[in-house]
Amino acid sequence: MDWKVRVCASVEEMRAAVSPIWHYFGRSGPTEEQIASLARVLPAERMHAAWDGNRVVGGAGAFPFELTVPGGRVRAAGVTVVGVLPSHRRRGVLRAMMRAQLDACRQNGEPVAYLWATEETIYGRFGYGLASLATEIDFARERSAYYARAEPFGETRLVSLGEAEPLVAPVWERVAAVTPGMFARTSAWWQARALADPDWRRRGGGDLRCAVVEARGRSTAYALYRVNLAIDRGVQIGSLDVIEAMGDSPEATRAIWRFLLDVDWTARVKSWLLPVDHPLVLLVAEPRRLRLSVRDALWVRLVDVGAALAARAYAAPASVVIEIGDAFCPWNQGRWRVSAGGVERTNDPADLAGDVTALAAVYLGGFTWTQLARALRVTELRPEGLARADALFTRHDPAPWCPEIF
Numbered sequence: 001m002d003w004k005v006r007v008c009a010s011v012e013e014m015r016a017a018v019s020p021i022w023h024y025f026g027r028s029g030p031t032e033e034q035i036a037s038l039a040r041v042l043p044a045e046r047m048h049a050a051w052d053g054n055r056v057v058g059g060a061g062a063f064p065f066e067l068t069v070p071g072g073r074v075r076a077a078g079v080t081v082v083g084v085l086p087s088h089r090r091r092g093v094l095r096a097m098m099r100a101q102l103d104a105c106r107q108n109g110e111p112v113a114y115l116w117a118t119e120e121t122i123y124g125r126f127g128y129g130l131a132s133l134a135t136e137i138d139f140a141r142e143r144s145a146y147y148a149r150a151e152p153f154g155e156t157r158l159v160s161l162g163e164a165e166p167l168v169a170p171v172w173e174r175v176a177a178v179t180p181g182m183f184a185r186t187s188a189w190w191q192a193r194a195l196a197d198p199d200w201r202r203r204g205g206g207d208l209r210c211a212v213v214e215a216r217g218r219s220t221a222y223a224l225y226r227v228n229l230a231i232d233r234g235v236q237i238g239s240l241d242v243i244e245a246m247g248d249s250p251e252a253t254r255a256i257w258r259f260l261l262d263v264d265w266t267a268r269v270k271s272w273l274l275p276v277d278h279p280l281v282l283l284v285a286e287p288r289r290l291r292l293s294v295r296d297a298l299w300v301r302l303v304d305v306g307a308a309l310a311a312r313a314y315a316a317p318a319s320v321v322i323e324i325g326d327a328f329c330p331w332n333q334g335r336w337r338v339s340a341g342g343v344e345r346t347n348d349p350a351d352l353a354g355d356v357t358a359l360a361a362v363y364l365g366g367f368t369w370t371q372l373a374r375a376l377r378v379t380e381l382r383p384e385g386l387a388r389a390d391a392l393f394t395r396h397d398p399a400p401w402c403p404e405i406f
């Protein structure tokens with residue numbers, strides 16, 4: 001092993017550190033504009049790089065996020081731009097970067113790390129567990145009627161990206177505050193990421209457009225979307241791609257989706273990262289026409305099990321002792337008593353035993369302990385252990401959701 005991992009000391013080093021992942025984007029490195037926009041939301045000291053002499057061969061970043069968990073928020077590392085050059089793959093570069101990154105999170109007092117995985121097999125060995133699912137729709141617009149006629153709600157208007165932030169950010173914040181998996185967006189995030197529309201992000205699609213629903217004097221829903229025009233023998237066959245859409249009430253959500261489903265000249269309405277419990281399934285007359293499909297979404301790593309568990313709420317006055325195995329972060333190993341009154345280490349006999357990846361699966365409320373047991377991912381050691389654990393953790397309503405791949 002003749003390479004070393006350390007954090008970047010400057011934006012220039014960060015540019016080098018992201019070039020391995022850019023290789024997989026088919027590019028030699030980020031443009032000036034790309035690195036400048038990344039640097040607005042990712043401090044250089046949150047970017048680890050693996051150096052082979054004076055050349056970077058791998059990189060891994062961590063956005064400083066505030067992640068919503070059931071009943072609260074927790075500081076969390078949003079792991080991003082992870083890549084190792086093909087010339088250095090399978091020599092342990094990723095493993096060394098994961099080691100350095102998780103140690104840094106622990107030192108920084110970030111009890112949780114989480115990410116979107118390009119391949120599901122990469123991160124389990126580092127203690128990441130599947131914590132939420134996302135659904136994709138590809139909806140034929142001509143079959144998109146709602147099950148019942150809806151009274152009009154509010155006024156929908158198109159706004160420019162330049163004027164959007166004060167209208168859309170409060171809606172995001174109201175939804176994010178009660179939806180595990182979402183994170184608090186800073187103004188820099190809105191400007192550099194969510195409302196930015198550089199050519200390279202369009203991938204051949206239309207301009208990013210923003211629609212806002214206003215009711216009772218405030219913005220209450222919004223959508224970011226692209227119209228992709230395509231015509232075959234005079235017939236419109238293009239799609240409207242919904243990048244992100246949400247409302248802060250059922251009426252607002254229904255209204256913004258009706259707007260999206262009623263844009264002329266589009267044959268299909270597509271979206272990729274909807275929550276599994278999206279109201280559209282019950283709103284539309286023909287849910288089969290949504291062509292719903294499900295994929296893995298967030299992968300969560302409890303860096304500090306005690307602090308992470310203490311940061312979320314529990315639903316019942318029960319108590320359970322869980323024996324946690326954690327080979328990559330052994331400081332988490334052992335028995336933890338979890339109750340609505342608090343979380344502590346204990347030597348009492350365990351009710352359940354499982355790996356830290358199982359704990360990740362229930363952490364945001366996306367899965368239950370009983371589901372894990374059915375998949376043989378946890379073992380019930382004492383009677384009623386699973387039932388008590390499920391009463392405490394419960395499946396969260398609404399389901400965990402992250403509308404954005406970071």
Ligand SMILES: CC(C)(COP(=O)(O)OP(=O)(O)OC[C@H]1O[C@@H](n2cnc3c(N)ncnc32)[C@H](O)[C@@H]1OP(=O)(O)O)[C@@H](O)C(=O)NCCC(=O)NCCS
Nearest residue numbers: 024082083084089090091092093094095116117118119121
């Ligand atoms: C995925 C990637 C970062 C792995 O880097 P690497 O330096 O080759 O990984 P390591 O050598 O440290 O491997 C660590 C372990 O993970 C395994 N592993 C690594 N990549 C894997 C993959 N894609 N699928 C399955 N297992 C993988 C290795 O076999 C090794 O297993 P071991 O610990 O049992 O020996 C690298 O291949 C890459 O950059 N891929 C393209 C970009 C990408 O997918 N990035 C992730 C973004 S979320």
